[in-house]
Amino acid sequence: MSATLGTFSLPKVENEKLSAYAPGSPERSALEATLARLSDKTEAIPVVVNGEKITGLSTAKQYNPSDHKKVVAEYQLADTATIEKAIEGALKAKLSWEAMPFTDRCAIFLKAAELISGKYRYEMLASTMLGQGKNIWQAEIDAIAEVTDFLRFNATYAQEIYAEQPPKHSTGVWNRVEYRPLEGFVYAVAPFNFTAIGSNLPCAPAIMGNVVLWKPSSYAVYSNYLIYEILVEAGLPAGVIQFVPGPAADMTKTVLSSPHFAALHFTGSTAVFKQIWHTIGENLHLDVYRSYPRIVGETGGKNFHMIHESANLRNAVMQTLRAAFEYQGQKCSACSRLYVPDTVWKSFKDLLLQEHKKIDIGVDFLSFMGPVIHKNAFAKIKSYIDWANADDESEIIAGGKCDDSVGYFIHPTIIVTKNPKSKTMCEEIFGPILTIYIYKASEYAQTLDLVNETSSYALTGSIFAQDRSAILLADSKLRYSAGNFYINDKCTGAVVGQQPFGGGRASGTNDKAGSRALLYRFVSMRSIKENFINLDDFTYPSNKRE
Incomplete structure (x- = not known):
């Protein structure tokens, strides 16, 4: 072992800067x-x-x-x-x-x-x-x-x-601790x-x-x-x-x-x-x-976005589209279930579908979405879409198209369900499927309890609200429903050194x-x-x- 001839300090650590890869940029060309x-x-x-x-x-x-x-x-x-x-x-x-x-x-x-x-x-x-x-x-x-x-x-x-x-040493004693690797x-x-x-x-x-x-x-x-x-x-x-x-x-x-x-x-x-x-x-x-x-x-995860009627709806929509469909929903943190109050549902839905139409899917790596990982994933995700098409309590309001002729492409799919504990609200799908349950705004507190008890997973979740008391209530009731909890932000994208990542329960x-x-x-x-x-x-x- 080398002699220790100094106490060394590491370089100051910062998060890696992201390149934008704008058209015509040197990094894009490379x-x-x-x-x-x-x-x-x-x-x-x-x-x-x-x-x-x-x-x-x-x-x-x-x-x-x-x-x-x-x-x-x-x-x-x-x-x-x-x-x-x-x-x-x-x-x-x-x-x-x-x-x-x-x-x-x-x-x-x-x-x-x-x-x-x-x-x-x-x-x-x-x-x-x-x-x-x-x-x-x-x-x-x-x-x-x-x-x-x-x-x-x-x-x-x-x-x-x-x-x-x-921090303490008795007279004539030197205490120290080693952090040994595992045996x-x-x-x-x-x-x-x-x-x-x-x-x-x-x-x-x-x-x-x-x-x-x-x-x-x-x-x-x-x-x-x-x-x-x-x-x-x-x-x-x-x-x-x-x-x-x-x-x-x-x-x-x-x-x-x-x-x-x-x-x-x-x-x-x-x-x-x-x-x-x-x-x-x-x-x-x-x-x-x-x-x-x-x-x-x-x-795994069965992660949620909870929308309160005081939420900034545009922010909630944009954050939800990213969380549900970035990398084809193949993130353990992806948003898979969404709760929207009836008082804002029409406005929320109109904006959601308007923005959903802009999602492009392609093989050129410039598109927002690409393929799912393999044929078994494709078949599993497609089976949930087939189930939703046959379920009397579910309605597919966007997407639903699947094509594996060249690559394993599944369009971003949005389901509205009348059953808050339907198959697609409870089971991890690991693909681009988002299921929405519309709740009564007057039953916000009860719906938070529903969010907490619906899934065995507890990885990520978000609350969207401007009303601070609504945020406080969600923070309290959903304390153990997510290891990573977000306020007015999407439930994906934890950054090293900023949001330590991991969940409890089955997650x-x-x-x-x-x-x-x-x-x-x-x-x-x-x-x-x-x-x-x-x-x-x-x-x-x-x-x-x-």
Whole structure:
């Protein structure tokens, strides 16, 4: 280990500035050139274990959801033997990684942030747009801004954690606290919808000295592998993060069977998260693990916008259209249910439908909406539209068109229901469907109770009102209905360092990505007391006799 010759301060952290990609701008031209260069290319992606790029395994393909005949990547699938090798190698790498001075670990992730926002900016954007169906703006805020924000802010949060030390010391005693990495390895399971989440799931534990097995989503391998390569270029040692795409069920079974499994860092479906937790519980009962594994997960949402009759209706409409239909509703935070008072419904509806007509859908990445991620998602979302068409209590007032002939395109669909607990008001859809329930304005308080009890999820939600007493009532009644609560703003778009993200109930463990709270989950504190005064007598003063 290197000598500590100073107390170092990290550069001041700021949120990454967004580029607008205006027509004719240099950044627009550079991105278009990169897209043209990569759009007909198929990337060959290996499994990477201990720095070794492994091929010759079974393979799978990641398709372009805008044009599902195009393959953006063909990737190797880690088998059981490879996962076991990855675990063994990670544990060996852990010894030197956790011993590396914090400043040197930080330097790797800070350099990666600079590479992503600079040298590889357009490759990062293109891989996310081609592989995950994002338009320019959605890719920019995800694959550039949020990825780099996580890397930079986590370094600052880690420094703040290490600086937290006992404030009191008895005479002749020095107290201090170590924030040790977990004993074992972390299993990071990533989703398709955010490149930033894919990067943060392995990097957040790693910056605290942990080693990680990173399973990227089958539908985001392209962008996730580029991040891995950038981390290596930035100086990440072999074995610290093992890049292991593969069949989820088989991989997870092998990982959870290891006595060295120390933590799960997960973003994905509620059903899968519950099943993994169940398996961990069974293994605990069988004394499989050396310690109690940490379980950190963010799953689904059935997020709401609640409109009060005092709301600025134009703002509420615009915010709702963004929250419901940006990135095709494929955000765990997307607005899926909307409550509008009867007294303003006509005005709200007229403006909503007027603005809805302006939403364009296309394959050129300039449109507001693009495709959903794959054919199974397309079929699932379409089934909800088919159900609404057949339901006597539901009316589709906009959208409803589905076309998978070239890409997986579903038009932004708005349903009005007479049943506040209909199928599309209660179930997570993860697509561009918004369901509206019109409530009596005189029953605002009761409707807030309805909002709270309708869904098992509690991720995000918004209240739109100018009346402060209405805001206060919503804030109180909906306190546990959303981990991220917004006032007169959309329920999507949490920013690292500004709105720590996560929800409770069925939405996850609410450990708040984008804050110090998340990093605490991947350390195990050790208190150290050093005494400088010798004890000459073991008896107490109160034992003394006359």
